[in-house]
Amino acid sequence: MTTPAAGNRQIRLAARPSGLPVPTDWESTVEPVPEPADGHLLVEVSHISLDPAMRGWMNDVRSYIPPVRIGEVMRAGAIGRVLASRHPDFAVGDHVFGPFGVQEYAESDGAGVRRVDLGIAPPETHLGVLGATGLTAYFGLFDIGRPQPGQTVLVSGAAGAVGSVVGQLARLTGCRAVGIAGGPDKCRTLTEEFGFDAAVDYKNDDVPAALRKHCPDGVDVFFDNVGGTILDVALTRLARGARVIVCGAISQYNNTEPGPGPSNYLSLLVNRASMTGMVVFDYADRYPEATAELAGWLADGRLRAREDVVEGDVTSFPETLLRLFTGANTGKLVLRIR
Amino acid sequence: MTTPAAGNRQIRLAARPSGLPVPTDWESTVEPVPEPADGHLLVEVSHISLDPAMRGWMNDVRSYIPPVRIGEVMRAGAIGRVLASRHPDFAVGDHVFGPFGVQEYAESDGAGVRRVDLGIAPPETHLGVLGATGLTAYFGLFDIGRPQPGQTVLVSGAAGAVGSVVGQLARLTGCRAVGIAGGPDKCRTLTEEFGFDAAVDYKNDDVPAALRKHCPDGVDVFFDNVGGTILDVALTRLARGARVIVCGAISQYNNTEPGPGPSNYLSLLVNRASMTGMVVFDYADRYPEATAELAGWLADGRLRAREDVVEGDVTSFPETLLRLFTGANTGKLVLRIR
Numbered sequence: 001m002t003t004p005a006a007g008n009r010q011i012r013l014a015a016r017p018s019g020l021p022v023p024t025d026w027e028s029t030v031e032p033v034p035e036p037a038d039g040h041l042l043v044e045v046s047h048i049s050l051d052p053a054m055r056g057w058m059n060d061v062r063s064y065i066p067p068v069r070i071g072e073v074m075r076a077g078a079i080g081r082v083l084a085s086r087h088p089d090f091a092v093g094d095h096v097f098g099p100f101g102v103q104e105y106a107e108s109d110g111a112g113v114r115r116v117d118l119g120i121a122p123p124e125t126h127l128g129v130l131g132a133t134g135l136t137a138y139f140g141l142f143d144i145g146r147p148q149p150g151q152t153v154l155v156s157g158a159a160g161a162v163g164s165v166v167g168q169l170a171r172l173t174g175c176r177a178v179g180i181a182g183g184p185d186k187c188r189t190l191t192e193e194f195g196f197d198a199a200v201d202y203k204n205d206d207v208p209a210a211l212r213k214h215c216p217d218g219v220d221v222f223f224d225n226v227g228g229t230i231l232d233v234a235l236t237r238l239a240r241g242a243r244v245i246v247c248g249a250i251s252q253y254n255n256t257e258p259g260p261g262p263s264n265y266l267s268l269l270v271n272r273a274s275m276t277g278m279v280v281f282d283y284a285d286r287y288p289e290a291t292a293e294l295a296g297w298l299a300d301g302r303l304r305a306r307e308d309v310v311e312g313d314v315t316s317f318p319e320t321l322l323r324l325f326t327g328a329n330t331g332k333l334v335l336r337i338r
Numbered sequence: 339m340t341t342p343a344a345g346n347r348q349i350r351l352a353a354r355p356s357g358l359p360v361p362t363d364w365e366s367t368v369e370p371v372p373e374p375a376d377g378h379l380l381v382e383v384s385h386i387s388l389d390p391a392m393r394g395w396m397n398d399v400r401s402y403i404p405p406v407r408i409g410e411v412m413r414a415g416a417i418g419r420v421l422a423s424r425h426p427d428f429a430v431g432d433h434v435f436g437p438f439g440v441q442e443y444a445e446s447d448g449a450g451v452r453r454v455d456l457g458i459a460p461p462e463t464h465l466g467v468l469g470a471t472g473l474t475a476y477f478g479l480f481d482i483g484r485p486q487p488g489q490t491v492l493v494s495g496a497a498g499a500v501g502s503v504v505g506q507l508a509r510l511t512g513c514r515a516v517g518i519a520g521g522p523d524k525c526r527t528l529t530e531e532f533g534f535d536a537a538v539d540y541k542n543d544d545v546p547a548a549l550r551k552h553c554p555d556g557v558d559v560f561f562d563n564v565g566g567t568i569l570d571v572a573l574t575r576l577a578r579g580a581r582v583i584v585c586g587a588i589s590q591y592n593n594t595e596p597g598p599g600p601s602n603y604l605s606l607l608v609n610r611a612s613m614t615g616m617v618v619f620d621y622a623d624r625y626p627e628a629t630a631e632l633a634g635w636l637a638d639g640r641l642r643a644r645e646d647v648v649e650g651d652v653t654s655f656p657e658t659l660l661r662l663f664t665g666a667n668t669g670k671l672v673l674r675i676r
Contacts, residue, residue: 063608232599246607261570261599269584269615270401277607 008033010103011317013068017058020254020325025058026074026318034107041087041113043080043096043106048317049127050076050333051161052225052324055253064279073101074317077132079116079123080106090115097126102317104337120295124307128161128332129298130291136280137165137223138290140245141173143283144276145221149174152215154234157225157250158196159186160324161332166223167196168303175221178214180207180230182327189330194304202230211237218242218271227252228259235264242273254325306331311338346371348441349655351406354398358592358663363396364412364656372445379425379451381418381434381444386655387465388414388671389499390563390662393591402617412440412655415470417454417461428453435464440655442675458633462645466499466670467636468629474618475503475561476628478583479511481621482614483559487512490553492572495563495588496534497524498662499670504561505534506641513559516552518545518568520665527668532642540568549575556580556609565590566597573602580611592663644669649676 007030014027036042057068057075068075078100082090087110090096098113100106116126128134140162147153153170157163158179167190170177179190180200187199198214200207211219211233218239224231227249238244252259268275283290297303308329310320316335323329345368352365374380395406395413406413416438420428425448428434436451438444454464466472478500485491491508495501496517505528508515517528518538525537536552538545549557549571556577562569565587576582590597606613621628635641646667648658654673661667 064610227604246604248607249604252604258601261601261603263596263599265599265603265613266565266584266587266590266615268613269586269617272402272615272617272620274612274614275603275606276612277604277610279607279610282610 007031008103008105009314010073010101011314012073013058013070015070016060017055017254019256020322021055021058021318023318027071028315033105036084036086036107037109038086039088040107040109041082041090041096042084043098043100043108044083045078045080045100045104045106045314046337047079047123047127048076048102048314048335048337049078049131049133050317050321050324050335051132052248052250052253054321055325064281073103075099076102077127078106079126095123097131102314104314121298121305124309124332124334124336125298125305127334128307129165129303129305130294132280133161133332134165134294135283135287135290136247136278137162137169138294139280139283139286140247140278141166141169141221141223144245144278145223145243147173147175147221150176151220152176152178152217152239153221153223154178154180154211154215154219154237155223155225156180156230156234157248158190158194158199159330160225160250162247163223163225164190164194164306164331165303167194170221171195171197172297172302176215178211178219180226186330189306193306207233208236221245223247224249226250232262232264235262235267238267238271238273240271240273242271244268244273244275246275246277250325307334308332309334309336311336313337345369346441346443347652348411348439349652350409350411351396353408355393355396355592357594358660359393359396359656361656365409366653371443374422374424374445375447376424377426378445378447379420379428379434380422381436381438381446382421383416383418383438383442383444383652384675385417385461385465386414386440386652386673386675387416387469387471388655388659388662388673389470390586390588390591392659393663402619413437414440415465416444417464418444433461435469440652442652459636459643462647462670462672462674463636463643465672466645467503467632467641467643470618471499471670472503472632473621473625473628474585474616475500475507476632477618477621477624478585478616479504479507479559479561482583482616483561483581485511485513485559488514489558490514490516490555490577491559491561492516492518492549492553492557492575493561493563494518494568494572495586496528496532496537497668498563498588500585501561501563502528502532502644502669503641505532508559509533509535510635510640514553516549516557518564524668527644531644545571546574559583561585562587564588570600570602573600573605576605576609576611578609578611580609582606582611582613584613584615588663645672646670647672647674649674651675
């Protein structure tokens with residue numbers, strides 16, 4: 001094994017952000033590249049996944065996963081190459097996904113690590129459609145949304161990593177897919193690239209009117225990545241027996257105090273509808289079946305992967321993360337380490 | 339058939355209330371007592387059911403049932419005696435339940451009318467535990483809440499008609515039942531009469547602290563009749579996989595503008611929980627099985643019926659209805675016609 005003299009550059013959480021993360025919330029450190037312990041492996045990280053959920057992990061609150069501690073390397077799913085292995089399941093040269101964090105080299109006991117097949121898709125797609133992103137769309141839509149052919153599936157954050165997959169899976173199921181996104185470019189991408197039946201531009205359209213127009217029979221499944229006023233408006237359009245999937249609330253993650261709740265929640269009663277939270281980790285034992293199905297659709301062209309790949313080094317992470325919250329990215333945001 | 343010379347006194351909706359209904363929202367009319375048409379029956383109304391949902395029926399908004407029209411006899415479930423019948427299923431002297439409205443005599447084609455057996459319970463109980471009230475508790479708790487023995491069931495509006503049944507059914511299932519009600523008298527009734535394990539007095543207790551104390555393992559099922567801040571606080575105590583039943587929102591029904599939504603709804607995501615609306619009418623085909631089971635529990639003393647019976651005539655209806663919104667009543671509110 002050869003290790004670069006420069007060591008292992010890392011991005012650590014330095015402070016809990018108030019609102020949007022600022023540079024002083026982060027610290028860049030360099031440590032020696034570790035030697036793998038017995039039963040462990042060493043990975044050179046090449047692609048880091050950036051996800052809206054990361055913002056939640058930075059808050060010191062009880063959630064579905066413990067917060068990142070102050071001083072800890074920022075938590076991130078990533079892909080890299082095995083540089084050294086004392087682990088029976090992994091060999092030098094393997095390409096692997098794992099919870100490697102925002103750093104150039106990761107030493108791991110193998111927990112949560114799996115090999116990825118770059119023959120079927122490039123690394124960024126393994127972080128996107130074939131990673132937690134695609135799995136979130138898959139289980140959220142199919143298990144909680146239970147869409148039936150002919151029904152209407154509405155998706156917020158539809159040009160984002162998860163939303164763009166949800167819309168395509170809805171179409172694959174024979175549903176009408178309507179997406180909400182910010183700006184005409186994203187809306188065009190929804191209909192032209194991802195095959196949505198209609199797109200609503202929340203920055204320029206009258207959203208209630210647009211939903212009435214594009215969801216004339218109401219919304220059977222609402223896959224919500226956004227929260228806030230979008231959720232509140234969508235609730236007014238629920239069809240009888242509708243299922244709302246609470247996948248995220250990106251509009252709320254940088255609030256410094258709790259935003260208002262969905263004042264139209266009694267639409268759940270009027271329409272005998274449900275609103276259910278989901279966390280993809282709960283479906284871990286079914287990842288293989290879902291990934292195989294997603295890979296099949298990807299291979300036969302029925303599912304399109306789109307990634308927003310930013311080139312840089314790990315110190316580009318803080319600035320790149322902000323793209324998720326400013327509406328700058330379309331598809332899966334990935335930091336490729338030069 | 340003899341009809342009283344005084345005619346048929348009725349209470350009609352005169353105006354759409356803004357906030358709590360006021361006397362000018364109602365009109366009292368007297369019409370001739372009708373003769374039953376062929377295939378119809380005539381009922382002398384003796385007991386009128388008063389329900390929080392009535393307030394919603396008075397608003398001109400799309401809901402699970404059309405609004406009562408201005409000038410229409412106020413919609414109400416009621417019990418009475420058949421005075422004349424040209425309907426094959428009903429005979430003079432039968433005691434029947436039906437959507438007879440707030441009036442002394444009702445002419446009906448038999449739709450929604452069923453005989454009630456006063457041998458098993460008095461009329462007020464047929465409107466309460468053995469009526470829509472008990473059925474709402476039964477289907478909401480069992481079908482949507484799906485409580486398991488040992489779990490914690492939290493109920494708001496717990497001293498009300500539906501809530502007091504929910505708590506008892508939760509106990510019958512082997513659950514811990516915790517009720518929220520207003521004032522020490524109601525709270526004592528919860529624990530001493532209805533067998534709740536604990537009661538929270540939202541008017542005097544620190545509700546978050548009381549919920550932490552009485553629901554130490556979180557809330558597996560929250561049966562919400564109240565909405566507003568109670569719902570928002572309850573959301574913070576959900577256990578993993580919790581089910582929230584949205585049965586009503588009595589705290590909101592007299593708002594002149596929409597109240598704030600539940601700002602803690604992301605607890606659904608963190609806890610993989612669901613929030614589901616229910617309307618009892620959807621379960622009509624299963625009323626007989628449920629009523630039989632409720633009647634069995636009532637007969638063997640495992641279920642207690644409590645009614646708040648107000649004596650009066652139909653002109654007492656407007657004032658009596660307000661008892662639901664001022665917190666004055668415990669158990670099922672019934673107007674008995676003298």
